[in-house]
Amino acid sequence: MLARGVAFRLKAELPPEAKFLLEDFRLAVNNAIRAGLQARVTSRNALSKLVYKDFRKEHPNMYAQHLVSAFEVAGSVLKNCRRRLRRNCASRVPYVRRLMMKTENQAYKLDREYGIVDLPIRAWCHVKLELLVSDYHRRYLDDPSLTVGSLTLLPDRVVVVFRKEAPRPYLPESALSLDTNERSLDGVFVKDDEARAVKAVFPDIAIIQQRHHDRRKRLQKKKAHDRRTSKRLCRREGAREHHRIEYRLHQVANAVISFAEDRRSAVVLDDLRGIRPKWNKELNRRLSLWPRRKLHQIIEYKAQWRGIPVVKVDPRNSSRTCPICGRTRDSRMGAEFECECGWHLDRHINASLNLLQTAISRGMAGGLRFNPGAFQHDVMMILYDPVTGARSEPNGTSCVGAVT
Numbered sequence: 001m002l003a004r005g006v007a008f009r010l011k012a013e014l015p016p017e018a019k020f021l022l023e024d025f026r027l028a029v030n031n032a033i034r035a036g037l038q039a040r041v042t043s044r045n046a047l048s049k050l051v052y053k054d055f056r057k058e059h060p061n062m063y064a065q066h067l068v069s070a071f072e073v074a075g076s077v078l079k080n081c082r083r084r085l086r087r088n089c090a091s092r093v094p095y096v097r098r099l100m101m102k103t104e105n106q107a108y109k110l111d112r113e114y115g116i117v118d119l120p121i122r123a124w125c126h127v128k129l130e131l132l133v134s135d136y137h138r139r140y141l142d143d144p145s146l147t148v149g150s151l152t153l154l155p156d157r158v159v160v161v162f163r164k165e166a167p168r169p170y171l172p173e174s175a176l177s178l179d180t181n182e183r184s185l186d187g188v189f190v191k192d193d194e195a196r197a198v199k200a201v202f203p204d205i206a207i208i209q210q211r212h213h214d215r216r217k218r219l220q221k222k223k224a225h226d227r228r229t230s231k232r233l234c235r236r237e238g239a240r241e242h243h244r245i246e247y248r249l250h251q252v253a254n255a256v257i258s259f260a261e262d263r264r265s266a267v268v269l270d271d272l273r274g275i276r277p278k279w280n281k282e283l284n285r286r287l288s289l290w291p292r293r294k295l296h297q298i299i300e301y302k303a304q305w306r307g308i309p310v311v312k313v314d315p316r317n318s319s320r321t322c323p324i325c326g327r328t329r330d331s332r333m334g335a336e337f338e339c340e341c342g343w344h345l346d347r348h349i350n351a352s353l354n355l356l357q358t359a360i361s362r363g364m365a366g367g368l369r370f371n372p373g374a375f376q377h378d379v380m381m382i383l384y385d386p387v388t389g390a391r392s393e394p395n396g397t398s399c400v401g402a403v404t
Protein backbone atom coordinates (compact mmCIF):
# COMPACT_ATOMS: atom_id res chain seq x y z
CA MET A 1 0.00 0.00 0.00
CA LEU A 2 1.30 3.44 -0.87
CA ALA A 3 0.17 6.48 1.06
CA ARG A 4 0.42 10.16 0.38
CA GLY A 5 -0.66 13.00 2.63
CA VAL A 6 -2.41 15.89 0.91
CA ALA A 7 -2.85 19.18 2.77
CA PHE A 8 -6.02 21.23 2.33
CA ARG A 9 -6.55 24.78 3.51
CA LEU A 10 -9.90 25.53 5.11
CA LYS A 11 -12.39 27.90 3.51
CA ALA A 12 -13.42 29.44 6.80
CA GLU A 13 -12.02 29.59 10.27
CA LEU A 14 -12.37 26.49 12.40
CA PRO A 15 -15.73 26.43 14.25
CA PRO A 16 -15.45 26.71 18.05
CA GLU A 17 -16.56 23.10 18.60
CA ALA A 18 -13.63 21.90 16.53
CA LYS A 19 -11.25 24.18 18.41
CA PHE A 20 -12.39 22.71 21.70
CA LEU A 21 -11.96 19.26 20.25
CA LEU A 22 -8.35 20.09 19.31
CA GLU A 23 -7.63 21.21 22.84
CA ASP A 24 -9.33 18.20 24.39
CA PHE A 25 -7.40 15.92 22.08
CA ARG A 26 -4.11 17.50 23.07
CA LEU A 27 -5.03 17.11 26.71
CA ALA A 28 -5.91 13.45 26.20
CA VAL A 29 -2.63 12.83 24.35
CA ASN A 30 -0.57 14.46 27.08
CA ASN A 31 -2.38 12.58 29.82
CA ALA A 32 -1.84 9.33 27.98
CA ILE A 33 1.84 10.15 27.56
CA ARG A 34 2.19 10.71 31.28
CA ALA A 35 0.39 7.47 32.11
CA GLY A 36 2.47 5.59 29.55
CA LEU A 37 5.72 6.93 31.00
CA GLN A 38 4.75 5.85 34.49
CA ALA A 39 3.64 2.38 33.47
CA ARG A 40 6.43 2.02 30.85
CA VAL A 41 4.11 1.05 28.04
CA THR A 42 4.08 2.47 24.53
CA SER A 43 1.58 0.51 22.46
CA ARG A 44 -1.85 1.83 21.69
CA ASN A 45 -3.56 -1.22 23.13
CA ALA A 46 -1.59 -1.16 26.34
CA LEU A 47 -2.34 2.52 26.81
CA SER A 48 -5.97 1.90 26.04
CA LYS A 49 -6.22 -0.86 28.66
CA LEU A 50 -4.43 1.28 31.17
CA VAL A 51 -6.32 4.53 31.02
CA TYR A 52 -9.42 4.23 28.86
CA LYS A 53 -11.82 4.00 31.78
CA ASP A 54 -10.40 7.00 33.61
CA PHE A 55 -10.38 8.98 30.39
CA ARG A 56 -13.97 8.19 29.71
CA LYS A 57 -14.86 9.80 33.02
CA GLU A 58 -12.77 12.88 32.31
CA HIS A 59 -13.99 13.32 28.75
CA PRO A 60 -17.49 11.85 28.88
CA ASN A 61 -18.53 13.57 25.67
CA MET A 62 -15.59 12.88 23.43
CA TYR A 63 -16.21 10.59 20.51
CA ALA A 64 -14.73 7.19 21.43
CA GLN A 65 -12.78 6.81 18.17
CA HIS A 66 -10.98 10.08 18.82
CA LEU A 67 -9.93 8.86 22.21
CA VAL A 68 -8.47 5.73 20.65
CA SER A 69 -6.48 7.77 18.14
CA ALA A 70 -5.24 9.97 20.99
CA PHE A 71 -3.71 6.79 22.42
CA GLU A 72 -2.14 6.08 19.10
CA VAL A 73 -0.56 9.54 18.85
CA ALA A 74 0.64 9.26 22.45
CA GLY A 75 2.09 5.84 21.67
CA SER A 76 4.13 7.14 18.77
CA VAL A 77 5.43 10.06 20.86
CA LEU A 78 6.46 7.58 23.56
CA LYS A 79 8.18 5.34 21.04
CA ASN A 80 10.19 8.26 19.68
CA CYS A 81 11.16 9.21 23.20
CA ARG A 82 12.26 5.66 23.98
CA ARG A 83 14.34 5.53 20.81
CA ARG A 84 16.08 8.75 21.82
CA LEU A 85 16.79 7.41 25.27
CA ARG A 86 18.26 4.23 23.82
CA ARG A 87 20.61 6.28 21.71
CA ASN A 88 21.57 8.19 24.83
CA CYS A 89 20.35 11.45 23.41
CA ALA A 90 19.25 13.98 25.96
CA SER A 91 15.49 13.96 25.98
CA ARG A 92 12.96 15.91 27.96
CA VAL A 93 9.75 14.40 29.25
CA PRO A 94 7.68 14.48 26.09
CA TYR A 95 4.79 16.88 25.93
CA VAL A 96 2.70 17.83 22.92
CA ARG A 97 2.44 21.60 22.54
CA ARG A 98 1.07 21.87 19.04
CA LEU A 99 -2.66 21.76 18.57
CA MET A 100 -3.41 18.76 16.42
CA MET A 101 -5.83 15.93 16.11
CA LYS A 102 -5.66 12.70 14.20
CA THR A 103 -8.52 10.44 13.30
CA GLU A 104 -8.87 7.24 11.31
CA ASN A 105 -11.00 6.91 8.22
CA GLN A 106 -13.91 5.20 9.96
CA ALA A 107 -14.37 8.21 12.24
CA TYR A 108 -14.93 10.92 9.64
CA LYS A 109 -16.54 11.36 6.26
CA LEU A 110 -15.08 13.11 3.26
CA ASP A 111 -17.37 14.30 0.51
CA ARG A 112 -14.99 13.92 -2.39
CA GLU A 113 -17.17 15.79 -4.85
CA TYR A 114 -17.63 18.97 -2.85
CA GLY A 115 -14.57 18.72 -0.62
CA ILE A 116 -16.39 18.74 2.71
CA VAL A 117 -15.17 16.91 5.79
CA ASP A 118 -17.82 15.74 8.23
CA LEU A 119 -16.15 15.40 11.60
CA PRO A 120 -17.99 14.08 14.66
CA ILE A 121 -17.24 15.93 17.88
CA ARG A 122 -19.47 14.09 20.32
CA ALA A 123 -22.88 12.45 20.24
CA TRP A 124 -25.27 14.53 18.12
CA CYS A 125 -22.64 17.08 17.30
CA HIS A 126 -20.83 17.13 14.00
CA VAL A 127 -18.95 19.92 12.28
CA LYS A 128 -18.63 20.35 8.55
CA LEU A 129 -15.30 21.69 7.33
CA GLU A 130 -15.20 23.12 3.84
CA LEU A 131 -11.88 22.56 2.11
CA LEU A 132 -10.27 24.76 -0.49
CA VAL A 133 -9.93 22.55 -3.54
CA SER A 134 -7.47 23.32 -6.33
CA ASP A 135 -6.68 21.35 -9.49
CA TYR A 136 -3.93 19.63 -7.57
CA HIS A 137 -6.41 18.45 -4.95
CA ARG A 138 -8.91 17.42 -7.63
CA ARG A 139 -6.43 14.89 -8.96
CA TYR A 140 -6.62 13.05 -5.66
CA LEU A 141 -10.29 13.58 -4.91
CA ASP A 142 -11.45 12.42 -8.34
CA ASP A 143 -9.19 9.39 -8.66
CA PRO A 144 -11.38 6.37 -7.84
CA SER A 145 -8.34 4.10 -7.38
CA LEU A 146 -7.40 6.08 -4.26
CA THR A 147 -8.93 5.31 -0.90
CA VAL A 148 -9.01 7.69 2.01
CA GLY A 149 -6.91 6.99 5.08
CA SER A 150 -6.39 8.95 8.26
CA LEU A 151 -7.10 12.64 8.69
CA THR A 152 -5.05 15.13 10.67
CA LEU A 153 -6.74 18.32 11.77
CA LEU A 154 -4.58 21.37 12.48
CA PRO A 155 -5.75 24.87 13.42
CA ASP A 156 -5.42 26.14 9.86
CA ARG A 157 -5.48 23.07 7.66
CA VAL A 158 -6.45 19.46 7.20
CA VAL A 159 -4.16 16.69 5.98
CA VAL A 160 -5.88 13.74 4.34
CA VAL A 161 -3.95 10.59 3.56
CA PHE A 162 -4.78 8.96 0.22
CA ARG A 163 -3.81 5.35 -0.28
CA LYS A 164 -3.48 3.07 -3.21
CA GLU A 165 -2.24 -0.35 -4.16
CA ALA A 166 1.29 -0.03 -5.58
CA PRO A 167 0.98 -0.40 -9.37
CA ARG A 168 3.14 -3.05 -11.03
CA PRO A 169 6.12 -1.39 -12.69
CA TYR A 170 5.99 -1.56 -16.47
CA LEU A 171 8.53 -3.45 -18.56
CA PRO A 172 11.00 -0.74 -19.59
CA GLU A 173 11.46 0.09 -23.26
CA SER A 174 14.34 2.43 -22.60
CA ALA A 175 16.58 3.50 -19.75
CA LEU A 176 17.46 6.76 -18.07
CA SER A 177 20.67 6.42 -16.11
CA LEU A 178 21.63 9.29 -13.82
CA ASP A 179 24.76 10.04 -11.87
CA THR A 180 24.08 12.31 -8.87
CA ASN A 181 26.35 15.30 -8.45
CA GLU A 182 26.45 18.38 -6.34
CA ARG A 183 24.83 20.69 -8.86
CA SER A 184 23.23 18.38 -11.38
CA LEU A 185 22.03 14.96 -12.34
CA ASP A 186 24.03 13.87 -15.37
CA GLY A 187 23.41 10.82 -17.39
CA VAL A 188 22.33 9.05 -20.51
CA PHE A 189 19.04 8.21 -22.07
CA VAL A 190 19.15 4.98 -24.05
CA LYS A 191 16.50 3.70 -26.43
CA ASP A 192 17.01 1.08 -29.12
CA ASP A 193 20.44 1.81 -30.54
CA GLU A 194 20.52 5.44 -29.58
CA ALA A 195 22.18 6.94 -26.56
CA ARG A 196 22.09 10.61 -25.65
CA ALA A 197 23.46 12.70 -22.84
CA VAL A 198 20.87 14.14 -20.48
CA LYS A 199 21.19 16.66 -17.72
CA ALA A 200 19.05 18.15 -14.98
CA VAL A 201 20.74 21.15 -13.40
CA PHE A 202 19.99 22.69 -10.03
CA PRO A 203 22.86 25.06 -9.25
CA ASP A 204 20.71 27.02 -6.81
CA ILE A 205 20.38 24.26 -4.22
CA ALA A 206 24.03 24.44 -3.23
CA ILE A 207 23.88 28.24 -3.28
CA ILE A 208 20.82 28.33 -1.02
CA GLN A 209 22.45 25.96 1.43
CA GLN A 210 25.64 27.97 1.53
CA ARG A 211 23.71 31.20 2.03
CA HIS A 212 21.60 29.87 4.89
CA HIS A 213 24.65 28.27 6.46
CA ASP A 214 26.47 31.60 6.44
CA ARG A 215 23.43 33.38 7.80
CA ARG A 216 23.11 30.93 10.68
CA LYS A 217 26.79 31.34 11.48
CA ARG A 218 26.34 35.11 11.57
CA LEU A 219 23.23 34.87 13.74
CA GLN A 220 25.00 32.67 16.23
CA LYS A 221 27.83 35.12 16.53
CA LYS A 222 25.59 38.14 16.81
CA LYS A 223 23.25 36.57 19.36
CA ALA A 224 25.97 34.75 21.31
CA HIS A 225 24.81 36.46 24.49
CA ASP A 226 21.25 35.23 24.06
CA ARG A 227 21.03 31.50 23.38
CA ARG A 228 17.26 31.42 23.33
CA THR A 229 16.84 34.07 20.64
CA SER A 230 19.71 32.63 18.67
CA LYS A 231 18.10 29.22 18.72
CA ARG A 232 14.72 30.57 17.69
CA LEU A 233 16.12 32.61 14.80
CA CYS A 234 18.27 29.72 13.62
CA ARG A 235 15.29 27.43 13.65
CA ARG A 236 13.38 29.89 11.52
CA GLU A 237 16.28 30.08 9.08
CA GLY A 238 16.35 26.31 8.97
CA ALA A 239 12.64 26.04 8.20
CA ARG A 240 12.96 28.55 5.39
CA GLU A 241 15.91 26.74 3.92
CA HIS A 242 14.06 23.44 4.15
CA HIS A 243 11.06 24.79 2.24
CA ARG A 244 13.12 26.35 -0.50
CA ILE A 245 15.19 23.23 -1.04
CA GLU A 246 12.28 20.84 -0.84
CA TYR A 247 10.45 22.81 -3.51
CA ARG A 248 13.39 22.58 -5.90
CA LEU A 249 13.97 18.89 -5.24
CA HIS A 250 10.37 18.17 -6.14
CA GLN A 251 10.71 20.15 -9.37
CA VAL A 252 13.78 18.15 -10.38
CA ALA A 253 12.19 14.84 -9.41
CA ASN A 254 9.03 15.68 -11.33
CA ALA A 255 11.01 16.48 -14.44
CA VAL A 256 12.91 13.20 -14.23
CA ILE A 257 9.78 11.19 -13.54
CA SER A 258 7.66 12.64 -16.32
CA PHE A 259 10.54 12.23 -18.79
CA ALA A 260 10.88 8.57 -17.81
CA GLU A 261 7.14 7.98 -17.87
CA ASP A 262 6.68 9.49 -21.34
CA ARG A 263 9.34 7.17 -22.76
CA ARG A 264 8.58 4.16 -20.59
CA SER A 265 12.10 4.15 -19.20
CA ALA A 266 13.63 2.43 -16.26
CA VAL A 267 15.42 4.93 -14.02
CA VAL A 268 18.92 3.90 -12.95
CA LEU A 269 20.41 5.68 -9.95
CA ASP A 270 23.57 5.30 -7.93
CA ASP A 271 23.01 3.70 -4.56
CA LEU A 272 24.32 6.32 -2.15
CA ARG A 273 24.45 4.12 0.90
CA GLY A 274 28.05 3.11 0.42
CA ILE A 275 29.57 6.56 0.14
CA ARG A 276 32.45 6.98 2.52
CA PRO A 277 33.34 10.31 4.08
CA LYS A 278 36.39 12.00 2.69
CA TRP A 279 39.17 13.64 4.69
CA ASN A 280 38.10 17.12 3.85
CA LYS A 281 35.93 18.87 6.38
CA GLU A 282 34.53 21.47 4.02
CA LEU A 283 33.73 18.95 1.29
CA ASN A 284 32.20 16.60 3.84
CA ARG A 285 29.92 19.31 5.12
CA ARG A 286 28.78 20.09 1.61
CA LEU A 287 28.25 16.46 0.72
CA SER A 288 26.27 15.72 3.84
CA LEU A 289 24.22 18.87 3.52
CA TRP A 290 23.39 18.36 -0.08
CA PRO A 291 20.24 16.30 0.16
CA ARG A 292 20.87 13.75 -2.56
CA ARG A 293 19.47 10.95 -0.51
CA LYS A 294 16.38 13.08 -0.21
CA LEU A 295 16.28 13.65 -3.96
CA HIS A 296 16.58 9.92 -4.57
CA GLN A 297 13.85 9.22 -2.04
CA ILE A 298 11.53 11.65 -3.79
CA ILE A 299 12.30 10.18 -7.20
CA GLU A 300 11.85 6.61 -5.98
CA TYR A 301 8.65 7.45 -4.19
CA LYS A 302 7.10 9.24 -7.15
CA ALA A 303 8.21 6.43 -9.44
CA GLN A 304 6.59 3.84 -7.22
CA TRP A 305 3.38 5.81 -7.17
CA ARG A 306 3.23 5.80 -10.98
CA GLY A 307 4.65 2.34 -11.63
CA ILE A 308 8.01 3.38 -13.05
CA PRO A 309 10.80 0.86 -12.43
CA VAL A 310 13.80 2.23 -10.54
CA VAL A 311 17.10 0.39 -10.34
CA LYS A 312 19.79 1.25 -7.82
CA VAL A 313 23.37 0.35 -8.55
CA ASP A 314 26.48 0.33 -6.41
CA PRO A 315 28.45 3.35 -7.67
CA ARG A 316 31.87 2.02 -6.67
CA ASN A 317 34.46 2.84 -9.33
CA SER A 318 31.76 4.07 -11.66
CA SER A 319 33.50 7.39 -12.17
CA ARG A 320 36.87 5.92 -13.02
CA THR A 321 36.08 2.90 -15.16
CA CYS A 322 36.13 2.85 -18.93
CA PRO A 323 32.86 1.49 -20.29
CA ILE A 324 34.56 0.35 -23.53
CA CYS A 325 37.56 -1.63 -22.39
CA GLY A 326 36.82 -1.96 -18.67
CA ARG A 327 40.11 -0.52 -17.43
CA THR A 328 39.96 1.25 -14.07
CA ARG A 329 41.89 4.45 -13.88
CA ASP A 330 43.60 6.23 -11.07
CA SER A 331 41.10 8.36 -9.19
CA ARG A 332 42.80 11.64 -9.99
CA MET A 333 40.98 13.13 -12.91
CA GLY A 334 39.74 16.38 -14.33
CA ALA A 335 36.30 17.07 -15.70
CA GLU A 336 36.97 14.71 -18.58
CA PHE A 337 37.44 10.97 -18.33
CA GLU A 338 40.19 9.72 -20.61
CA CYS A 339 41.23 6.15 -21.19
CA GLU A 340 44.29 4.59 -22.78
CA CYS A 341 42.05 2.99 -25.39
CA GLY A 342 41.14 6.42 -26.71
CA TRP A 343 37.70 6.76 -25.08
CA HIS A 344 37.05 10.14 -23.54
CA LEU A 345 33.89 11.64 -22.12
CA ASP A 346 32.55 14.02 -19.49
CA ARG A 347 33.37 12.42 -16.13
CA HIS A 348 29.81 12.45 -14.81
CA ILE A 349 28.23 11.12 -17.96
CA ASN A 350 30.86 8.43 -18.12
CA ALA A 351 29.88 7.43 -14.59
CA SER A 352 26.24 7.13 -15.60
CA LEU A 353 27.23 4.88 -18.54
CA ASN A 354 28.93 2.57 -16.07
CA LEU A 355 25.88 2.58 -13.81
CA LEU A 356 23.73 1.64 -16.75
CA GLN A 357 26.06 -1.16 -17.82
CA THR A 358 26.07 -2.60 -14.32
CA ALA A 359 22.29 -2.48 -14.22
CA ILE A 360 22.01 -4.21 -17.58
CA SER A 361 24.63 -6.85 -16.83
CA ARG A 362 22.72 -7.81 -13.70
CA GLY A 363 19.49 -8.07 -15.66
CA MET A 364 17.94 -5.27 -13.64
CA ALA A 365 16.76 -3.21 -16.61
CA GLY A 366 14.52 -5.72 -18.34
CA GLY A 367 15.75 -7.05 -21.67
CA LEU A 368 17.44 -3.81 -22.57
CA ARG A 369 20.73 -3.80 -24.45
CA PHE A 370 23.21 -1.02 -24.84
CA ASN A 371 26.36 -0.36 -26.78
CA PRO A 372 28.44 2.51 -25.38
CA GLY A 373 29.96 2.99 -28.84
CA ALA A 374 26.57 4.28 -30.03
CA PHE A 375 26.76 7.18 -27.65
CA GLN A 376 26.19 10.54 -29.33
CA HIS A 377 28.47 13.20 -27.97
CA ASP A 378 26.98 16.20 -29.62
CA VAL A 379 23.39 16.39 -28.37
CA MET A 380 22.46 17.15 -24.81
CA MET A 381 18.88 16.79 -23.62
CA ILE A 382 17.97 19.08 -20.75
CA LEU A 383 15.60 17.41 -18.31
CA TYR A 384 15.35 20.36 -16.01
CA ASP A 385 16.76 23.83 -15.81
CA PRO A 386 15.55 26.22 -13.11
CA VAL A 387 16.09 29.23 -15.37
CA THR A 388 13.41 28.13 -17.80
CA GLY A 389 11.74 25.43 -15.73
CA ALA A 390 11.33 23.75 -19.09
CA ARG A 391 12.42 20.57 -20.72
CA SER A 392 13.87 21.14 -24.13
CA GLU A 393 13.62 18.39 -26.67
CA PRO A 394 16.62 17.52 -28.83
CA ASN A 395 14.81 18.59 -32.01
CA GLY A 396 14.55 22.10 -30.72
CA THR A 397 10.93 22.14 -29.56
CA SER A 398 10.52 22.76 -25.90
CA CYS A 399 7.56 22.22 -23.66
CA VAL A 400 7.41 25.12 -21.29
CA GLY A 401 5.70 24.53 -18.01
CA ALA A 402 5.41 20.82 -18.56
CA VAL A 403 6.99 20.20 -15.23
CA THR A 404 4.03 19.47 -13.03
Ligand SMILES: [Zn+2]
Pocket residue numbers: 322323324325326327339340341342343
Ligand atom coordinates in the same frame (compact mmCIF):
# COMPACT_ATOMS: atom_id res chain seq x y z
ZN1 LIG B 1 39.16 2.24 -22.29
